[in-house]
Amino acid sequence: MRALHRDHERVVAALLTADLAPIVDLVVWAAPDPDGTQVAYAASHLGRVRLEPGGRHTVLNGVDPIASEDPMAFLPYAAELADPSPSPSTRNAYPLAAERLLSFFAHPDRSPDLAIVHSPKHYFPEAKGHVGEHGSLDVIQSRAPLIVSGARAARRGYADAWARLIDVGPTLAWLAGVPESDLRDRAGRALDGHVLYDFVVPGEAGPVVGILWDGAHCGDLLHLAETGELPGVARLIERGSALRGGAVAQFPSITLTNHTSILTGVGPGRHGVMGNVYFDRATGERVVPNDESTWHRSSEWLRDDARTVFEMVADHLAPTGAPRTASIDEAIDRGADFSTMQLIRASGSSRGAGGLGDQLPDAATSPFLGDPAHLADGYFRWGTRVDDLGLQQIRQLFASPGTAPRLTWWANVVTDAGHHGGGPRSEIARAALRQSDARLVAFLDHLDGLGVGDEVTILLTADHGFEGTDPLVRGSWAEALAATGVPLRDEGPGLVYLL
Template identity: 75%
Template sequence: MPHLHPDHERVVAALTTPDLAAIVDLVVWAATDEAGDRYAFAANHLGRVRLEPGGRHTVVSGIDPIASEDPMAFLPYAAELADPSPSQSIDNAYPYAAERLLSFFAEPDRSPDLAIVHSPRHFFPEVGGHIGEHGSLDIIQSRAPLIIAGARARRGGYVDGHARLIDVGPTLAWLAGVPEAALCDGAGAPLDGRVLREHLVDGPPGPVVGILWDGAHCGDLLDLAACGELPAVARLIAGGRALRGGAVAQFPSITLTNHTSILTGVGPGRHGVMGNVYFDRAKSERVVPNDNSTWHRSSDWLHPEVRTVFELVGEHVLPRVGGAPRTASVDEAIDRGADYSTMQLIRDSGQAGGAGGLGDRLPDPRSSPFLADPAHLADDYFSWGVQVDDLGLTQMRQLYARYLRDGSST
């Protein structure tokens, strides 16, 4: 059985006392045994467990703190509403626990020694914290919405099932014309994700659009669509299908780690973006990719052997036709290989503050045709979001004006 360094053992022991149970949901780590086998571990005040891929659990002490890895837990939506923040980990679910943790702890220079997971009910507004478990391993925080619609999508509306966010990139690339045999990194290793063929129909490659709703709550989104409050989303679902179980995020279930996982098809242990903030031991520096002054540099932190969807399409799909971009990355940080990129415009601008220095170039949020209630503009973040979304739509219309006008595939 792998053992922690004594210093780490003391940290785990200190963090898993009953008096911290309201704050600490789990302490997680990975370790290698004498035979060279790598395992993930989770512990809290209830006990400690060794985790292996495929849902295999070996209780080390006490009782298993991860009683369930069910990716369809808390469904239907009413079940989630009945218990939105479980008070104990044994009442929660942590899908693909070993797979996600082993990826997170696989990067030799950027992975931490341990990770501490918030309990769902932890609230710390005095230091700018979120309500609950942002970044957690648990299913509610990790379940992102997944809707597949269009000519190549199987119909079905709301479908019982789930996928993983690492499956999205391979699926987008394959739909765009990348051969399935070519879905690997630059060193030839297969991607962690797979093509979601069971939700697709046969047909020729064609234009593919991916919309990333950062932070969207799967249950809320699908329920609002079903209730008629999100008619555009409902039309997408009617033209394809929405998975009730959504797509399980990588750990930690936060923005930059998962944007990168979506667009590369691999987990953080391979792509190298361990979080919105992390420490690189090799460079002895704190890396903060999730900031408006650094978003345009996000691809700098990708490992060179990893390939993005844009790079895969660039290598395997026909060249640009008539000057139109083959691929475009609009308002997305992980843009390496894209023929057109918002972040490249920011890099070319020479602004020292990155996106944070472009406020005067963004549209006036008060004039947005999509603004339903101007009172929301009192929130600075909402106001900025309106500006960025409007500019993103303008970019898409300009990029694909020819396609929008006459339906040309170019």
């Protein structure tokens, strides 16, 4: 962890004005105490707090800007509906604040000097923002759904419980036959995440399928399942458990950071993917892994000692000629025997995933499409095509009994498109959930048709949650940063590197 930059306080002060309060929820950073203890800090225009693991807060001035760390805040779902996108931060909750911040600021070269947390309502289309947003430390943007179902799932139904996304990878690996003693990184260190023993049962390792619905809103997903609008999700819950509190994402609650955290079982300070865009001081490179031209390269940016679940499983299974592990539409695929990104790399296209256009199914003829009007959104249209191809690939991997990989990871993207396009609970977001659920039903029916439905364990999750922005809450902190005269880079925007 880096010592504070000489201009740190100057930049923080510029961001904590009342004028910026509508768009700046928090400014966060970390620094070592004189005795070497790593400590996190959060500040707003209301006050400043020192944060230590376990929820220990020391208010340094004003009021504590992080009044709650409750992972179960805004539950039951009606409580979220009554106060969507709450501001200021004293009305919100920030689970595991110190733990997540200390992980995020632990990389020696890629962690920024400080991070600006957008307020939940901040709408910033001029900087590639959307109607629906994520990335915050707060509970709703950090809450991903988590459902475990099938052969080795504990049948607890809807459980008033929560977990962490870093627990997903170790749980998948353990279900696939990796002993707990080998849930370690390449340097032999224990993972940050743990097996979710409360929601899985011992037994013989069999086929395991992890399904990610990118950006799927936890509360709305469970609500729609309970009201009969997502019959596939309801089928999973009938044969397993759904955590009401979902799984807490790593900070920032951003796509590539959390895909990597899921599939390595460690936080960003250990795996090295700090966001969808970040700066690497060691190389002088601006890294943009979350782009169709670079997804197939994402594993290149993993730290050397990070170890994916695909590598963990492969270390315990002898090669058979058939895929032991498979990664569908997932950027973090290092070690997978079959991978969509391998196909892209083998194509040699300089456009990466963008070069797949001619091979993708036609969105307009998708059997899973609801309202064709949603295809006017280019991201939604592309997501429909990609996810249709993903279903084709997983059906091929499960072509006949006994041929399935031990571990299959299947990422879906249209849910992210729908939630960005309209925000949570919008018609386009719910259409994306229904579309993904219809593919899930098709896959479950396929397994049942093969007679193996009872032999497969399925874990459904996402990489983050979502909140709706307010088109009236606009603005940028760029001018305030520039006025400090401090040389810096603001990536994201929100990750500030002091030069």
